[in-house]
Amino acid sequence: MTPQPLGTLKGFAVTFRQMFKKPLTQQYPEYKRPLYPRFRGRHRLWRYENGLEKCVGCSLCAAACPSDCIRVVADENTADNRVSAGERYARIYEINLSRCIFCGYCELACPFDAITLGNEFELSEYSRDDLIYTKDMLLAEPIKRVPIQDPALFDTPLPAYRTDA
Amino acid sequence: MTSLLLTAVTERWWISLIKAAVIINLVLVSFAYLTLAERKIMGRMQLRYGPNRAGPFGLLQPIADLVKLVRKESFFPAAAVDVLYIFSPFIAAFAALSTFSVIPWGPGWHIGHYYVTGYVADVPIALILVFAIGSIGIYGFIVGGWASDSKFALLGAMRTCAQLVSYEVSLALSVLGVVLMSRSLSLVDIVDRQYHEWWYLPYVVPQFVGFVVFMLAGTAETARAPFDLPEAEQELVAGYHTEYGGMRFGLFTMAEYINLITLSALAVTLFLGGWHIPGPWLQAYGPVWFLLKLGALIFVFIWMRATLPRLRYDQLMRFGWKVLLPVATINAVITAILVVAV
Numbered sequence: 001m002t003p004q005p006l007g008t009l010k011g012f013a014v015t016f017r018q019m020f021k022k023p024l025t026q027q028y029p030e031y032k033r034p035l036y037p038r039f040r041g042r043h044r045l046w047r048y049e050n051g052l053e054k055c056v057g058c059s060l061c062a063a064a065c066p067s068d069c070i071r072v073v074a075d076e077n078t079a080d081n082r083v084s085a086g087e088r089y090a091r092i093y094e095i096n097l098s099r100c101i102f103c104g105y106c107e108l109a110c111p112f113d114a115i116t117l118g119n120e121f122e123l124s125e126y127s128r129d130d131l132i133y134t135k136d137m138l139l140a141e142p143i144k145r146v147p148i149q150d151p152a153l154f155d156t157p158l159p160a161y162r163t164d165a
Numbered sequence: 166m167t168s169l170l171l172t173a174v175t176e177r178w179w180i181s182l183i184k185a186a187v188i189i190n191l192v193l194v195s196f197a198y199l200t201l202a203e204r205k206i207m208g209r210m211q212l213r214y215g216p217n218r219a220g221p222f223g224l225l226q227p228i229a230d231l232v233k234l235v236r237k238e239s240f241f242p243a244a245a246v247d248v249l250y251i252f253s254p255f256i257a258a259f260a261a262l263s264t265f266s267v268i269p270w271g272p273g274w275h276i277g278h279y280y281v282t283g284y285v286a287d288v289p290i291a292l293i294l295v296f297a298i299g300s301i302g303i304y305g306f307i308v309g310g311w312a313s314d315s316k317f318a319l320l321g322a323m324r325t326c327a328q329l330v331s332y333e334v335s336l337a338l339s340v341l342g343v344v345l346m347s348r349s350l351s352l353v354d355i356v357d358r359q360y361h362e363w364w365y366l367p368y369v370v371p372q373f374v375g376f377v378v379f380m381l382a383g384t385a386e387t388a389r390a391p392f393d394l395p396e397a398e399q400e401l402v403a404g405y406h407t408e409y410g411g412m413r414f415g416l417f418t419m420a421e422y423i424n425l426i427t428l429s430a431l432a433v434t435l436f437l438g439g440w441h442i443p444g445p446w447l448q449a450y451g452p453v454w455f456l457l458k459l460g461a462l463i464f465v466f467i468w469m470r471a472t473l474p475r476l477r478y479d480q481l482m483r484f485g486w487k488v489l490l491p492v493a494t495i496n497a498v499i500t501a502i503l504v505v506a507v
Binding site for chain 2: 008011012014015016018019021022023024025027
């Protein structure tokens with residue numbers, strides 16, 4: 001250890017040198033750090049290639065949700081109004097994102113991989129009502145705002161429920 | 166000496182008034198940008214950018230802060246003693262602003278028919294005046310903390326009180342050497358003597374110990390890191406101004422920062438030769454040299470804040486009474502002996 005007055009002066013030298021280094025700060029709105037592939041952002045609902053919804057309205061996601069922010073109202077598929085691949089479909093599917101804690105239990109609970117957590121995290125709104133996402137909003141293709149890391153860069157295998165996303 | 170008396174007579178009273186207004190506004194603007202400079206410099210020292218969103222390089226940040234503070238609702242605790250609660254920020258801010266009037270910043274100029282001196286007021290006991298008004302400013306902090314009727318504010322006020330009273334002794338003793346050497350309490354005279362009597366050398370050379378003690382005790386007087394115990398965020402919420410919000414809080418902050426500016430200006434005047442630079446040249450650009458020295462000293466204070474961790478309370482008291490006070494006393498005694506002997 002350096003004897004005392006010198007030790008303090010060494011500290012001053014350190015802070016002075018720091019001043020001429022480039023700051024480490026990432027300037028957020030201008031630079032968006034790429035997200036990891038397993039990042040849990042805003043949810044999205046999926047369709048099969050033939051256009052039918054994967055969600056069958058079973059409400060398992062709502063049951064799994066710890067913050068109780070998912071609301072599902074199911075209805076029967078009929079021959080002339082076929083919405084989902086199963087017997088029933090979700091007539092109403094709402095997620096209240098102001099309550100969601102992004103734990104991902106809904107996608108774990110889903111037997112058809114109908115709901116997954118995507119990459120969007122810039123979800124600010126001026127009103128709380130705007131944070132309630134309806135089925136149309138969740139089914140729509142999200143606007144890509146944030147770059148995503150190349151999955152090939154990571155040696156951890158992606159879980160099955162993410163590979164088709 | 167005669168020239169000084171003459172200028173005091175020949176300067177018109179309204180010139181002093183204009184100068185006072187200009188100086189107050191300059192001090193206020195430099196306070197605003199001192200907050201920005203501090204945040205920027207400390208940011209760079211911690212590998213951050215500091216504020217850079219409001220305007221180019223964050224230059225509008227102080228204005229944004231001011232607008233935010235002014236627009237805030239000025240509520241206060243129900244149990245607060247309202248007269249004292251409302252007036253203590255004004256006492257603190259007034260005391261901080263008024264001290265700057267005795268600090269000389271230039272040689273004086275002939276403008277048209279009029280002669281403009283390089284100071285607002287040349288008081289024969291300027292140094293005592295500075296300390297006296299500084300002590301009045303302490304009332305603002307203590308009364309504000311007490312009138313808030315809050316534990317944290319009261320604890321902060323007690324700490325401020327103890328710390329400021331302890332360190333004021335060392336601060337006053339550390340400038341005694343300068344007073345003895347210059348045989349004057351007027352800051353204008355002290356600046357003159359430094360230039361004329363010591364081969365252009367500022368008093369920091371013979372009074373180096375006094376300068377160091379002054380800077381350390383001054384850091385404690387302005388309650389800045391590493392002596393920022395009165396507002397130790399981790400223990401007391403914010404110290405004596407815990408219960409203040411909006412522009413009242415702003416006034417307290419203003420008082421603290423202006424005290425810092427005044428203290429640096431005092432150190433420049435007493436120890437670093439004021440607006441003179443060593444040597445016979447370029448003395449006409451007095452304000453420039455003054456501002457440069459002031460900026461350098463303020464940078465040292467910011468640098469110190471970014472470097473040193475806060476002292477414990479017993480360390481603070483031990484350092485004040487057992488280190489600074491004896492050193493300042495011995496320095497004053499030795500200076501006195503040398504001044505008489507030589």
